[in-house]
Amino acid sequence: MSTRPVGEIIAACEEIFEDLSFAKAREWKAAVPGRKVIGYMPVYVPREIVHAAGMLPLGILGGGADMEVIHGDAYYQSYICRIPRSTIEMAINGKLDFVDGMMFPSICDVIRNLSGIWKLLFKDKYVRYFDAPQNFREEVGGVFYANEMRELRDGLAKLGGREVSDDDIRRSIAVYNENRRWVNQVYDFRSDFPWKAPSAEVYLLMRAGMVLPPEEHTLLMREYLAAAEAANRPMRDNCRVVLTGAFCEQPPLNLIKSLEMSGCYIVDDDLMLVSRWLLTDVPTEGDPIENLSRAFLLHSAETAAKYEPDVAKKGSYLIDSVRKRKADGVIFAAPSFCDPALLDKPMIISRIEPLGIPYIHIQYAENSSQMQPIREQSGTFADSIKLWSAS
Numbered sequence: 001m002s003t004r005p006v007g008e009i010i011a012a013c014e015e016i017f018e019d020l021s022f023a024k025a026r027e028w029k030a031a032v033p034g035r036k037v038i039g040y041m042p043v044y045v046p047r048e049i050v051h052a053a054g055m056l057p058l059g060i061l062g063g064g065a066d067m068e069v070i071h072g073d074a075y076y077q078s079y080i081c082r083i084p085r086s087t088i089e090m091a092i093n094g095k096l097d098f099v100d101g102m103m104f105p106s107i108c109d110v111i112r113n114l115s116g117i118w119k120l121l122f123k124d125k126y127v128r129y130f131d132a133p134q135n136f137r138e139e140v141g142g143v144f145y146a147n148e149m150r151e152l153r154d155g156l157a158k159l160g161g162r163e164v165s166d167d168d169i170r171r172s173i174a175v176y177n178e179n180r181r182w183v184n185q186v187y188d189f190r191s192d193f194p195w196k197a198p199s200a201e202v203y204l205l206m207r208a209g210m211v212l213p214p215e216e217h218t219l220l221m222r223e224y225l226a227a228a229e230a231a232n233r234p235m236r237d238n239c240r241v242v243l244t245g246a247f248c249e250q251p252p253l254n255l256i257k258s259l260e261m262s263g264c265y266i267v268d269d270d271l272m273l274v275s276r277w278l279l280t281d282v283p284t285e286g287d288p289i290e291n292l293s294r295a296f297l298l299h300s301a302e303t304a305a306k307y308e309p310d311v312a313k314k315g316s317y318l319i320d321s322v323r324k325r326k327a328d329g330v331i332f333a334a335p336s337f338c339d340p341a342l343l344d345k346p347m348i349i350s351r352i353e354p355l356g357i358p359y360i361h362i363q364y365a366e367n368s369s370q371m372q373p374i375r376e377q378s379g380t381f382a383d384s385i386k387l388w389s390a391s
């Protein structure tokens with residue numbers, strides 16, 4: 001496989017990231033008459049079902065750092081997180097006019113309300129509030145979740161005017177299994193050689209996966225890995241941190257860059273969890289919906305978005321990540337007002353403090369512009385970690 005230089009690959013990803021009109025997704029749709037695009041919000045939806053219906057799952061992750069929100073403020077209180085307001089702004093400004101349907105996963109009340117607003121604003125569009133189970137027993141949550149997915153499949157079949165067969169879903173499961181394997185390889189590579197795969201690059205690469213078809217995104221990750229391995233980049237004297245809490249509204253790209261510049265290599269994170277939510281391959285034999293359901297129940301990332309009835313186990317996913325990635329500390333980075341992330345934090349801190357895992361906490365909005373205080377805080381954090389580990 002011929003490979004572009006790493007800078008060229010990332011420049012292409014950044015163009016996709018900056019483009020709030022989603023030209024790539026529009027091109028995909030226009031290439032074949034009748035194609036449909038289904039948008040989805042964070043944190044998790046089974047993209048395999050959308051893909052199996054011949055449609056493009058399109059991740060909608062807010063308006064980013066530069067978009068001015070005018071209309072969106074009329075729909076929500078001004079003090080809440082920004083992602084619902086900037087998403088409405090994009091819709092009202094016509095940036096999502098080519099999107100045929102939207103899925104709103106059950107992460108919080110804000111997103112639930114957004115699905116209601118969407119139904120009122122865009123009566124001719126397919127809108128689905130996607131309720132994931134919080135009971136993880138197969139005979140309870142499993143039955144419920146499989147039914148949710150069957151309803152989704154049937155709704156998309158009606159929208160697309162064609163049946164979605166089990167074989168269609170099996171093929172899509174295989175496509176996403178492969179995509180997830182490469183996502184994990186990129187994450188492993190960054191953890192092993194963080195100076196060769198800066199977090200801002202990995203972020204842009206994963207953001208491209210929110211817009212591109214999964215097959216194309218897989219090829220892009222393969223190309224990036226080959227180029228990043230070949231690139232000669234200097235190793236910095238940075239400490240290693242896990243970034244957590246940023247699973248929904250996205251931090252500004254400058255925040256990610258600032259953390260690394262201040263002395264923290266991000267060696268794991270919970271950004272765009274939809275790409276890594278399932279922790280194992282989903283079997284391609286047998287009933288594909290049951291397989292997706294079982295993967296969700298039994299082999300999915302334990303995060304703020306997933307109910308953990310046993311408080312003693314809360315935060316185990318993060319602790320495992322700290323150990324696996326040999327991280328020196330944790331940065332809790334949550335969007336302002338984010339209930340799921342901010343409610344989770346004290347429970348997780350009660351687990352990591354006894355283990356002596358250092359942490360700091362920062363809050364952001366997708367349009368935060370003042371990076372200097374964050375840089376000073378994370379820089380001090382990195383310095384103190386180096387001092388402690390040297391003593």
Ligand code: SF4
Pocket residue numbers: 081082083084107108109110111248249335337338339340341
């Ligand atoms: S940022 Fe947090 S509170 Fe806001 S929509 Fe996302 S999950 Fe909900």
